[in-house]
Structure formats: structure tokens, C-alpha cells
Amino acid sequence: MRFWVAQVGVFFCLSLAIAQPAIASAPPIKVCDDVAEWPPFTYRQRGPNGEVQAVVQGFSVDVLRQILSARGRSFQIELLPWLRCLREVESGTVHLALNASANAERAKQFRLSLPYYGTTHSYFYSRRRFPKGLRIQHVDELKRYHLCGVHGYSYAAYGLSNNQIDQGAFKFSQVVAKLHAQRCDVGIEKYEAVAGARLVGPDLLADPDLGHGQIPGLDGGEFHMLISRSHPEGEALHALINQGITQLKESGQMRTLWRRYLPNSPYE
Template sequence: MKSQTYYCLMLFFLASNALANADQLSGSHLNVCGDSIDWEPYTYVQDEEVKGFDLDALNEILPKERITFDFTMSSWSRCLKGTKSGDFQLAVSATYSDERAKDFLYTTWYYATTPSYVFKKSKFAKGLKITQGSDLEAYKVCGIFGYNYSDFGLKTINQTAHSMHELVEELNADKCDVIIVWKEILNGIKSIWGIDYLGDSLAIELVPNMSKHKFHMLVSKKYKYKDQLKQLLDEGLVKYQSKSF
């Protein structure tokens, strides 16, 4: 009986403490960051305003708890560095890696993109022989600086480009055989800005037998109420998982 009473008291104490912390999170202000380059339709700047799917999700979830936030667009490396140090409490649109998990709490995933690759039709008229991501190892592959391509299982990716524009330029200049992209991002750039990077000269193919890349938000482990913020976002972001572009 004594041990059962002690157990009940502990549950009551933990529940009360959690409610207190949740109350402290309510009414707070967050500094949020995102990547400023080529991540349409998820995050982008138009007419000097941050727009996109990420902002829509935060505007749906946070105000209900009287939480305000500022949204800063920066380089992805600066966003990660600032969230790790605690200057930002939250970073949006991040893929999972064990290394990042040391410094951040991952929310549940809330959207997914399709791993794809682009090549010049004139160079590979019959296409590439790709059955899985690692098959791209037979070609010179380029990607964007700071992006996580670990799911592809490639040993070498040239990541000197800092934007989709630079990445496509590298392909057209034959600095790469193939570039790694996400179908939804190219569609977003075309839909929002009217820029068709493929045109008539480039072809895009989905990577066979490869799962979609799931994207999460990153909560800074330096934030005092990190666990409460993660729980709030987890509950709110689930509804977006079926959304596709």
C-alpha cells in the first residue's frame, strides 16, 4: 500500500510540474529560423515577407497557445548554428541525422519530399542506369552546400553550389554528371517564380526504391522549455503529414 501511495504521489507531482511548465511556455516568444535559399513552397521570401508551408503551420499552432514568434531567414548553416547555441529556439524544414540529434530535439515529421536526380539529355540520351540511390556513385554528383544527402548512401557529393541556380549552372557547365534535387522544390520554384530549371535540355527522374525524405522542426536543446515546445509541435504537426505538393 505504501509503495502504491508513493507511486500515485509521484505521478501527481510530475503531472503538476508538466502543467506548470506548459503554462510558462504559453505567452512566450520564440525566435525561429529557416533557410533563405530555394526551398519553395515550404519557406521563401516574397515582397520582403516570409511565406510558405512552414509559416502557415506555425501560424496555425502557436497563436492558439498565445505564443508569438519572429521568423528569420538566413543561410542554413547559420540557422543550425544559431539554434544549436540557443539564439534561435526553433529551426524549420530539417531532415534527420544522428549528428544533428545530439544538438536538437526533433519534432515529428510534417511533410515529405521525393528524392530525384537531374541530368542533361544530350549527355545521357538513354538516361542513367539507376535502381537505388547508391547507384549514383558511378557518376559525378553535385548537391547544395550544407544540405543533408545521407539517405542516398553516396561517399562523394560535390557541394559547392549555394542555390538551385548555381547547382543547375554546374550541371550545364559539365562540372557534374547529375545533380540531386527534390521534385517538390523544382515544382515550387516554377509555380511561385515561373522559373523552369529543366526546360527542354534537362531531364528529371525519381530515385527508385528510395523512401521520401521526411522533414522535421528542430528544437534547441538550450531552450528551457524544449520538451514542452516539442510536445506542442508534435501534436499540431501531425495534421500536415498527408499534405503534398
């Protein structure tokens, strides 16, 4: 069964509405993202005992709420298998998807918003294996080590093929366990995703035996919203989203939202 979780805009700000693309009063904007979750960007709220709840929250949800509620719009978000989410946006069944990297194919299929956040390509290691620390000075040095990653993830950005990285883990906490067991030397993941894991499970970065560093030689990964080219509102919604992202950045509100979820990021 599919559950739509309404995130309702509660106010209309005239100062932000000036010169906005006109979108008449309409049903809520339909939004999707990956059912696998992507904390701190999109994830299901946890109860006091860690039980998964229906409410979807996160940095990206807050950004979208700020943009739409200031323009008198509400939205509903559903977490789907990622490929299905993309298909529904492409067909126009859903207005937009959150948390997507850009490539040439997606630029043809969707209207890409301006980037609204970036991530830090990072390496992780066990201090039990490297008690004096581990310094990687260039991305090409990764190939010297036995590498671990997460099943199904792409590591092409690091110049690695699937046969160069052990992808037996299904989540990064399992990669950390393999590092400590010395079943691999280095784990690869975006710093922000590892920091956000504390919102749905153990705080991996609180482990004193887990070291990490930024991988030099790689640009930070930028993420966008993907807006449907097929939906009748797509063009106007694209303009509205881009204007909202620009205003949030210029006003400093985007940074405030970011720090709510990642207050101590060393790579901001």
C-alpha cells in the same frame, strides 16, 4: 542588422485548445531557418519584379502558423546562416528551427518534433544528352555517371563522397545549365526543392529538355522542427508542436497546405 519578421496568430480555437500543454500568455516564439532559403518550405516573398522582400513564407511557416495561432501564440522568424541558427536554438536564444533532418547528434542537442514532411531523392538529366530518356534502377548506378551537385551539400545519403560529385554549382539552376552543356551527366537533388525554385526564380521543371526520376533504393528524407532543450518553454513547446502536427495530419489540413505549394507532385 537582424530583422525579425512577425507572423502573428490571429485567433484562438477552443476545440483545439482542449488538453493542450499550458503555455501562459508570453512574447512571440522566436524561430530561425537558413538564410540560403529552402523553397517551397521557407523563403522570402518576392515582389512583382522579383525583388526580395522582408516577409518570410512557405509551407513550414504555414504549418507553424496553423499550430501556434490555434493556441493563441504568435511567432517571429529570422533567416540566419544555418550553423548560427542551430547554435542559437541550442543556447535557448531562439525557441526552434524549421526544416531539419534528424540524426543522433541532433537528437542529443535538441528536442526533435515529429516529422511533418518528406522529400523525394531524385536525379535530373538533359534530354539533349539522353534523348531517349534515362532510367536509373538503383542508387548504386549513379556512380556510373559524371555527377553534379550544389556546393556545400552532403551526398552521403547516396553513398557518394565529395570527390565523386562535381559541386562547382552554387544553386541548382547552375547544375541544370551544366547538364545541358554536357559538363555532367546527372544532377542530384530533392524533387520538391527543384519544384519550389519557381517561387524565387525560374521554373526549372518547365524546361522541356530537363528530365528527372526518383532514385530507387532510398527512403524519403523526413524533416523536423528542432526545439531548444535550453529554453524554459522548450518541453511544453515540444509537446504543443507534436500535438499540432498530429492534428494537422489527421484532419487533412497538412495535405491541403502541401498542395498549396506542390500541387502537381508526381511523388506525393
